[in-house]
Amino acid sequence: MLENVSGINSSTVLWYASRATGVVALLLLTAVMLIGLLVSRQGRLPGLPRFAVTGLHRNLSLLAVAFVAVHVLTAVVDGYVDIPLTAAVVPLASPYERLWLGLGAVSLDLTVAVVVTSLLRRHLSRRVWRAVHLLAYASWPIAWAHSVFSSGDLRHGWLFLLAVACAVVVVAAALWRVAAAARDVPRAERVGQLMSALHHPMSALHHRAPDAPRHRAPERTGHP
Amino acid sequence: MTTATQGTPAEDTATRLPRLLPRAGQRPEDWHAHTARHGRLPYRDRPGDLILDVSAAGLTGRGGAAFPAHRKLSAVLDAADKRRRAPVVIANGAESEPASDKDATLLWLAPHLVLDGLQLAAEAVGADAAILYTHADRRNDVGRRIRQAIAERAAVGADRVPVQLAEAPPRFLSGQETALISHLAGGPAIPAFMPPRITERGLAGAPTLVQNAETLAHMALIARRGPRWFRQVGTRTEPGSTLCTIRRADGAPRVAEVPLGMPLKSLTGELGPGRAVLIGGYHGTWVSAADAMRLTLDNQSLGAVGARVGAGILIAPPPDRCGLIETAAVVRYLALESAGQCGPCLNGLPRMAAALTEIAVGKQRRQTQADLERWAGLVTGRGACHHPDGTARFVRSALITFAAEVDLHRRGRCSGSSRHPFLPIPRGSAQTEEDWM
């Protein structure tokens, strides 16, 4: 009934929905990456309890996956362009924008692997879980490339600025994380450092040991 | 060459000692001397068979933990069956306790007994690989002897499972089971956190048996002479003989093979009041001479004062040494030897060392002793290994046994007249990751 009135039809709605949910998914995944980098340094989000960091990381990632799911399904169902369902997970299976959609499929595959192994963490060894989780470092840039190049949306106007901002922020956070890790006291030097500190007057007895990563003094020293 | 000499008189026929160590004199036993004295390696040709004998004999680990040897063997055999993976057996000769010399002495004087035991243990659990792990520091003494021994055995085809020789870095934790395996796997010799236990999943994921070198030597004799023979010395609940490293006032270490249950005073000599004995090495317990003179070398007796036989180390410093100063120096060493992986150990041990130093130099504050007690409690049981536990035990026993000395020091005095360190402490500490490899 609403067909062809001012050029909007159900197909167009689905197509726009796919593009919109795609942008939101990218933003959510960016947030997940940032919080994930914080988790890897046992960092805190100001004003929030400590358990909120891992909690947000998990919840936002599940929300991101939900948005990706809607993004993919609306793109497949809508008839504007022909995208087979398999193209969601099989790279290069879509005749439309073969390469860039293919990247989307790769990113989705990696993301699903990361999420599933995290949900099943209890049954996996630490080494396996960690190896798969590191794939996120590949998944995000691939998702970003897919977002920017599979349609012109993110290459114009404020969406372009948004895309650039996401990239800048993730790269900066990743660099921060690497730099912070490089400043950690190597394991073999930790005890030596604390022993030297303790040879100075008693004030040093109240300092925390130079664990990796560097900590501020705990809120509760509980020291008499 | 270690300065160890045999402490007991030439063969005691009544109790048929020594068993492991060669009779009178110090000549290392080569293959001929070994087979002439003990006979050839009695393979059972059936995995698991030896375990029954070891169980009947009541052999417990001589590395310090005194864990029943048959249970370790069974655990590895069961894991191997369940997972269908050939196990690895490792003879632990790392002896990283500075005050202990018994494993180095055993490997020097009777390497074939240890190597026999290694083969028999390998057969019992169905292992296809065997490793002998020795301490790098003493390698000059022992490594060449062992390679010679392995070559002698190869010449006569004595070994069914090939034996590799590996060396441990000179760290206190090198002999710890999981640290040993970490090192053999190519990493630093730092402990790992179990579960799963190494008997389930150890080196390269295979079920792994880590057995002290002396324990394997006993096994080699049990396999030849049987469990009843083994029980002819020792006590009913703690049978057999054990190697001890004894240091008396002159400081020279003596390694002796003694029956469990032997009165401590026969080993340390008569000690007057005011003196103390360190039983069990640097993770052991200081005991007053008064107590020590009525104790025997078995866990049942020593348990009454909170001590354990451990790796058979007995040290009786001369009266001119201050027990607190000696203890403070050792705890500083123990702190520096922490792997630094676990928060409580990393934080607690250096602080305990600093506090003990305060007491030793007469600068203790009002809360120093309370701090020490609290930290000893905080570190116990909260690390990946028992290094903090052992250190805490050592510290607490010093505070108890030397309580009068603590008071003296608080008043600026000290009963010791010699500042020359008595307890042996290796020089140099680990500075970089390389020092742990």
Add this chain to the structure above:
Amino acid sequence: MSEKLLVNPIECKANGACAELLPEMIAQDEWGYPIVDGRPIPPALERDARAAVSACPTLALRLLRS
């Protein structure tokens, strides 16, 4: 089926999220490291225990079936 809490002391970096979620069974020592009650977890605290395990950023806290 009872479960117990277990800390991997090598992975633990004293973040403290666990102590926030399960103060009934996890306290922090003077350096921030967890002191864990090793007894079986009472049914009423099971959900909080699972949350604490999930909240650890280094995956140091585990539940052990006993």
